[in-house]
Amino acid sequence: MDLTPLNPPRRILMGPGPSDVDPRVLTAMALPTVGHLDPAFISVMEQVRAMLQAVFGTQNKLTIPMSGTGSAGMEAAMVNLVAPGDRVLVGVNGVFGGRLCAVAERAGGEVVRVEAPWGTALDPDAFRAAAKGRGFKVLALVHAETSTGVLQDLSGFRAVADELGALLLIDAVTSLGGVPVDLDAHGVDAAYSGTQKCLSCPPGLAPLSYSARAVEAVKARTTPPVSWYLDLSLIARYWLGTEESGGAARAYHHTAPINMVYGLHEALRIALSEGLEARFARHRRIAAAFVAGLEAMDLPLPVAPADRLPQLSLVRVPDGVDEKQVRTELLAEHGLEIGGGLGAFAGKAWRIGLMGSACTEDNGRLCLSALRAALGRQGRVVADPLPAFDAAL
Ligand code: PLP
Numbered sequence: 001m002d003l004t005p006l007n008p009p010r011r012i013l014m015g016p017g018p019s020d021v022d023p024r025v026l027t028a029m030a031l032p033t034v035g036h037l038d039p040a041f042i043s044v045m046e047q048v049r050a051m052l053q054a055v056f057g058t059q060n061k062l063t064i065p066m067s068g069t070g071s072a073g074m075e076a077a078m079v080n081l082v083a084p085g086d087r088v089l090v091g092v093n094g095v096f097g098g099r100l101c102a103v104a105e106r107a108g109g110e111v112v113r114v115e116a117p118w119g120t121a122l123d124p125d126a127f128r129a130a131a132k133g134r135g136f137k138v139l140a141l142v143h144a145e146t147s148t149g150v151l152q153d154l155s156g157f158r159a160v161a162d163e164l165g166a167l168l169l170i171d172a173v174t175s176l177g178g179v180p181v182d183l184d185a186h187g188v189d190a191a192y193s194g195t196q197k198c199l200s201c202p203p204g205l206a207p208l209s210y211s212a213r214a215v216e217a218v219k220a221r222t223t224p225p226v227s228w229y230l231d232l233s234l235i236a237r238y239w240l241g242t243e244e245s246g247g248a249a250r251a252y253h254h255t256a257p258i259n260m261v262y263g264l265h266e267a268l269r270i271a272l273s274e275g276l277e278a279r280f281a282r283h284r285r286i287a288a289a290f291v292a293g294l295e296a297m298d299l300p301l302p303v304a305p306a307d308r309l310p311q312l313s314l315v316r317v318p319d320g321v322d323e324k325q326v327r328t329e330l331l332a333e334h335g336l337e338i339g340g341g342l343g344a345f346a347g348k349a350w351r352i353g354l355m356g357s358a359c360t361e362d363n364g365r366l367c368l369s370a371l372r373a374a375l376g377r378q379g380r381v382v383a384d385p386l387p388a389f390d391a392a393l
Pocket of ligand 1: 016017069070071072074096142144145146147171173174194203
């Protein structure tokens, strides 16, 4: 048995997530653990709820971090709303839309998929057409599709959901903290995220928000959700207090991951102290310069400019270039991680993230220069991307 202490390498995480964790978050996670019903922790919970409401752009009371990664948020958001036989309309233009379908089907939902080519956004009218005049319990779509780098415009989806009598559910795993999410402005009923993308916190919690209408839908269920661990009615008794006590007393459900909640608390404090508008502007500004650098190297970006996520760029690998070799070299030489393609883009694209605290000018420059050098070693000589990067800043 090897009992040497861990000594993980220091990386620069510019893949699709996890992203670099702010050192202040790691320091917060090392604070003393207290009990999950300690008054000191309850005040942390209240602060986290308030800060999550701010980043989600919502007044929803049920806005809490679920224990688990983004997928736990996805399951919780879906299985509390979907009972066997419920119809669910899901937009699929990448991996995570497909995963939403799988989760809804496991909950017994009858899923109708609204497909769009990978690398493009979804159109509200396509949902109308796929619904064929039928009613639906849930209309679900991904706000920031991490497998393709597409940012989904949410306007118009509340109107479609109303026509179908549906609750509107979004995946905000990669969007939260990097671009506006504005749940209330878009009339979203259920949303979930993850801590490890633009919030710059380690993976482990899934912020979730349910509107009053979604909470009513849960109360109206005649069968309990398939998951006990993710049952929001039970979890709300811990995070919001029990109804019998008027919210004064909290009931144990499962032991909250105390130190993860500290980490999220600090990550939210950092995001809100920067200011959400300033944070979004930083992502936009550095991403625009990064894209200018990629274009200077003649690297094609398959996603149309209007649909691009600032915090994640999909970059097509030029013919004849070994994409895996490039990633291996970036990691070995610079400790720099970028992602490979998924699904339709597997082996054909890189996914490069500029998320949260990793979204810096220095990281943009380093990644562009390292890519240029790695391409050169494979015989693909390209122009210096830095003048274009600097000019666009
Ligand atoms: N949804 C999206 C859009 C994601 O990008 C991810 C993870 O990358 C998930 C869901 C699942 O999150 P996790 O891997 O944290 O469980």
